[in-house]
Structure formats: structure tokens, C-alpha cells
Amino acid sequence: MNSDVAAPAIDSRKESYADMNDWLNVLVEKRIAKASAEGELLPPEMAWVAANEHQVYQKRFKPMVLFVLALCAYGIAQTTQPLALALVFVGFYFYIDFYSGVLHVVLDNPRFVKLPLIGVPCVEFQWHHTFPYDISTRRLLDVWGDLNVLLLVKSIFLFGICGFTTTTFMVAGVGYALGYANQFSHRMTHTAPGKRPKLATWLQQRRILLVPAIHHVHHNNHGVSFPVLNGHSRGLIQRMLGIVPNGYFWLALFVLLTAFDLVAAVWLLEYFCTA
Template identity: 25%
Template structure:
């Protein structure tokens, strides 16, 4: 999800008090974003256009191009190193492990963004906290976002990590390092793919291939994700494939983590209490 520069709720409030011509302009802007050419946004859509700043858009686009290049180079060279050292079996371990760890890391970031900080927190507020919280109010807005706008923020973080991994592969011949880099690279890919998969979970008519992946539970299944958008809005934070959600629910992982942080003096921002307008 891209950084949001204008609050859709504020814009809706502004639209009510604007002169007629301006209201017409605002409406035209809504028509662009609503599906099937609807005049007013259906439930779950804000109908608002979101923009990144030009500097942020440059970073999103450049890293979205660099990420697949670095991904291929890291996978090729780390796999080649494991092959040379007759440790190919480690590559077979890395794939499922990356899918589980990628799901967990994404879930942890999602929980933190839903539970702590605020939209005004410097740097992470507009780039991370606000998109997650706006998503709870307008969950289907994600369906109107471009590929770059939904993977860009993660690519900005992933590209420097993959560049460092490639450098480490260059200077070290160690087999375990090659395994760690292959695992990190696959995890990064799972994390970058998360918002695309999340978007699929909110689409009204996903493609047949996507529906098959969802049915097989290889990616986030929409009904499974619906639980996150349902009261008390405090479960199913993992949104890559959701495999870990049942286990994390069972052991009360996030509640225990919150209790531990509360003990350390870090309080939640009670964002969940204000999310009663969530819709699929």
C-alpha cells in the first residue's frame, strides 16, 4: 500500500462543505476509483485517489524494478554455492521455511502497525501505520491500487537487504551463509508478495488461478482473512498464506506479546477500538 497523503475521511467531510463545482470535481474523482463505473463508492471503498510524493514514488518505482533483479541474482548464486558444496537439500528446506517465516514477519509488522504508534508517528506513520489503519475502514481500496503502489514500500526495505546479501555471497564461500541468504531472499519475496496476495483476498472476482491458490491455502484465503476484519479485530494478522494464524491464536501469541510490552511500559494505541466500521 502506498503512503497516503490525504485522509479519505477528511476528504469526505470536506466534500460536504465545498461549493457545488468542487463537489462535482470530487465526485468525478470518485468515479475513477469505483468498480463497474459506480457513481458512489460501494461499501468498503473510499472512492478517493491516493498519491505518493514524487520522491517516494521514485523510490517505489526504482526499487520495484531492482527487487526482481536482486532476487534472481541471489537465488542463482546462493543455489549454485549450495550445489557446489553438495548441500542442495538445504535449498529444499529453505522454501517452506521462507513461506512460514515470511508469513510470520508480515504478521508481526501488521500487528505492530495495528496496535502501536499512530498515523502521526514520524516516517512510519504515513508510510506504514496509516495505510494499515485506513485499510480497516476502506478494505476494498486495496483493489484499486497499482502493483507498484502495493509492493513499493516493501521493496524499498527489501532492496538494500538483498544488495547486502549479494555482497556477502561475493566475499564468502560458506555453505551456511548461502543457505541463510537463500532463506532471506525467499522470505523477502514472500513479504513483497504479501500485499498482492492481500489484494486478491479482497477482490470480488479474482481470476480462476488465484481462486485455486486460495482454495489450496497456498495464499491467503478470503474467508480466513475476513476474521481479521471482524470484531474484536485482534486475530489473523498473518496475511501471506495465514498458515500460522491458528497456532498464534491458540497460544495467544500477540496478547502475550502485548502483555510483555505493557509490563515494560509500552502501551497499545487502542486502534482496534476505533475500527468498528471495517467491512470486507
């Protein structure tokens, strides 16, 4: 092979790509090439991608997303207890913000890149710090699809332990809908004001959804302002981090909540609604 032949320049023009995942993966490639050309010491998520030739931005399995959306609609529509529904909605509005903060603390941890199971999610998550606009550039179905595996795991625990009852479907419906709202809210903080739907801006102005400036604090300092649904639990997360900074505590908390939070919600509802 003739080493004088220059490698073809990488086409990184956005308009050259039909799928934004492909464009973002090209940006990843260029970022790594620049770092190695300049002899830069790569941070763990970049070194891992360089060593494993991993595609950071993935096309997600859309039928699963459509199935979850249908499950949300069914779970909410089939309940005959509007008071319990309202209670779950308000409770989860605050809880899922907290859970998103715990998840974010765990997946931002550079030491977890090498762990089994959560290593790849950590890598993909941490690239968001390099390309914050990724979440507003990819299709919403892909951004929701980033939760596919997490929701599958949660569903196995939830339906496996609680069965296919009306309460279980309601908890799943509200929980997953707010999980998708969480992704949407984060996406909106990285969407240019002119491109944001008016309703999203209205919700941000009333702090019902995460205020962009509050989230941008995290992009300036990766150690603060973790939650992304509404940000109301960021003070709590920060206090907890001050008391227990150990990453493995947060990993254990994340695993525990992932497996049993929705199960606990069903048990609480069944206890109080039948008491």
C-alpha cells in the same frame, strides 16, 4: 473572498482518475470531510491525515521494485545448492507468514501513529480498514513498492553483516520473493472472485495462499487473524498476543526480526551446510 461561493464538489468517480492512488486519495479527502461535517471524532489515523494533509496512497518508486524482482531471480538462479534452496523456501513460507502477522500487529496499533519512523506506515496501513479494496485497486507495482523502505532496511543489515555471498543472495532472493507473494496474497483476498487469476483461486482453495474468508475475519474484528501470506501462523500470533498484549513488545520483536531474521537464516545455512 466570497464565502457564499460553494466549494467545488469533489469528483470521486473512479473512471475520472488514471492513477488509482489519486482516486483513493480523493476518497480519503471525502471521508475526512464527511466526518468533520458530522462532528465525528476521528480515529488517530484519520486525525493525523487531516492535521498533516498527508497523501495516504503513494506512487512508489518502480525501479526499486524492478531491481528487487531481478534480485529475486538472480538470488534463486545462482545457487548451486537445490536442497538448501528448497529448505529456505519451505522455512520462509511459514516464517514470512508469521513475520507479516507481527508487522500487521505493530502497524495496526493506533498509539503508534505518533511515533517517529513507523508513524506514517501505521497511518497508511490503518486506512486499509476503511478502504479494504485499496490493495486490489492500486497497481501491483505500487503494492509491492509499499515494501521498498522495509526491503532497503533489511538489505542493509543482510548484505552489511553477511556480505555478498551466494548464500546471502539466495536468502534475499527467496525472502523478497515471498515478501512479494505476501502482498499478492493479501491483494487476492480483496479481489472479486471473477477477477482473480485461476491460479490464485486454486492456491487459495488449497490453503497455500490466504483464504479470503479467513482474512475477512480481520476486517470484522481488527484484533484477530493478522498474517496475510497463508494464515497458518494466525493461531500462534493470537496465543502470543494473549500472553503479551503490550504493543511495545511487538514493536521490539518487529525491529529485531526486521534487522536480523535474514541474517540468522544465512548463519544457520552456513553452519549446517559447512558442518
